[in-house]
Amino acid sequence: MQTLDFQKMEKIERSASRKRTFYRWLLFITLGIFALYYLAPLYVMIITSLKSMEEIRQGNLMTLPGEIIFDSWKTAWSGRDGIDAGNVFLRPFFWNSIKMVVPAVAISTFFGALNGYALTKWRFRGDNLVFLLFLFGCFIPYQAILLPMARTLGLLGISNSISGLVLVHTVYGLSFTTLFFRNYYISIPDEMIKAARIDGAGFFKIFFKVLLPISAPIIVVTVIWQFTGIWNDFLFGSSFSFGEAAPIQVALNNMVLTSTSVKEYNVDMAAAFIAGIPTLLVYVLAGKYFIRGLTAGSVKG
């Protein structure tokens, strides 16, 4: 039997702990650099929106504002007093977007859940083919459906309207929401559904009473996904709506690009920030569940 060489062991331990500290620092420094890199544009946006035009013209992009002014935020949101013609401001379009995003998210999430439930718990002949077709929908590029969709909306008489955009986003979103819910429900034991069937519950009763109450994580994921996608969408908004019916992203574009005289960078930045607030809020409030929901189902609880 060989006795342990304590001095040697101590030396090994010390060097291991030094190594650990070094790598820990390396990790945090790398992460810090990346965080700064990604946050820099946000920083510039915020400080620019709080500066006056004179200060912006001095060209110090990164310096903090000498005096904090909220005027540009007010202008971006509700326009400038006394000027009417050609004055685009975000308030009405913000509500347009809300009116579009709430029903579109709600409907696509609900039907996604229903589809996922039917595809996993009420198997039928060819159900995998149906699912495959849904999956296929995820890979169709937006641009490919612009013309046929414009025609369809025209036939339905809802072109250039909020309801038209709700329909487009619902139909397009169903592929994704179905995929999410299907993958979540497949991890839920079938025995639970069997028990409910024997207990006398039907298709919808089982869905509402048994399955939906335990779907919170995946509902959060789907809502965030859909909300961000629909709120930030520009292509459908600009293709299928104009003027008064446009969503906020289209209005933001009009506002920034149609300025007649000088570019008001502070107002533009404030407007861009306002347009981004709802998605930011959704992430901050539900982000925790987003990660949890994404990983749910991969490991059996």
Add this chain to the structure above:
Amino acid sequence: MATLKVSNLTKNFGNTQVLKQINLEVSDGEFIVLLGPSGCGKSTLLNMIAGLESVDEGEILIDEYEVNRVEPKDRNIAMVFQSYALYPAMTVRDNVIFGLKQRKVSKEQIEKSLKHFSQMLQIDQLLDRKPAQLSGGQRQRVAMGRALVREPQIFLFDEPLSNLDAKLRVEMRHEINKLHEQLGTTMIYVTHDQVEAMSLATRIAVMNEGIIQQIGTPQEIYEKPNSVFVADFIGSPAINLIQGTFSKDGTATNFIPEQQKDDVKISLSGYSFDSEPEDGQEIIFGFRPEHINLPDASLKSQLPVELKPSMIELTGYEKEVSFEFYGNEITGRLPRHIDTELGKPISLSLDLSEISIFDKESNQRI
């Protein structure tokens, strides 16, 4: 209270036939255990009885009424699942009364049943908890409560104890046994655990590869297995099976082990054949480990043997000892106080009144 009859039941999943012409008759108040290795079709059969799987061919009759196309909820059955299958979002109370609510049972009646059965199963303290806050045993009780309050005609159990630890499993087994005695309801129970099957069943149906291999009382199944499969599947440690030939010399019938040095014959005169084999036919000679033991003068026919232990395992109550026996390794169950030593021969005797003989070709009992 109900009878169940299954006739010529067949089920296919794609190209695989999981059930082949199953016939089963269950009389009122019986406790039938479907026993078999995984993949033998026992759970599929249970699901079909419950109405959760469609019937491809054949029919299922409950109280002489054909229920092939009757919805599960209208068959007046209740089922307990291996994973408990409780509704996670509901409290224990709501879990238990969910079925009654669907049936629009009156509030007073629901409360009465809930009180009665929750006390009976000792879950009355847990009614306001969620399933996630319960232990495995408690969840199983709740699952049983959910089945009991419905007061069904037939109870179906799908491996209800498989997820419990060994001690709890024994406890719950006793409770299910008591329950059957109290209620006297027809029960059908699926398991792969032979101890559960033996201790619970009034009759066991041993299944393999989509066929019921043998159906009978636990004692019949254990003592007179009708095939090598059943003999081997039932009993732990497994039955000893020795290959050899049958020989007939005048009226004397003998078994000659395949591998032997000196003209050994084991007399089969005490064995009553269903159909006597021909001289020279290859047969399998089977005897259970407990039938190799210390010589006992009271036995009618026994074969004295001198055996050397090749492995000794103390299980607590007794010893399981392996021996070499004409080229086969056999196991014997000996009392724990007997002196055994590896390689040191002991005089034992083989009880010939409890043997089973199978035809080698068909693997059936003869």
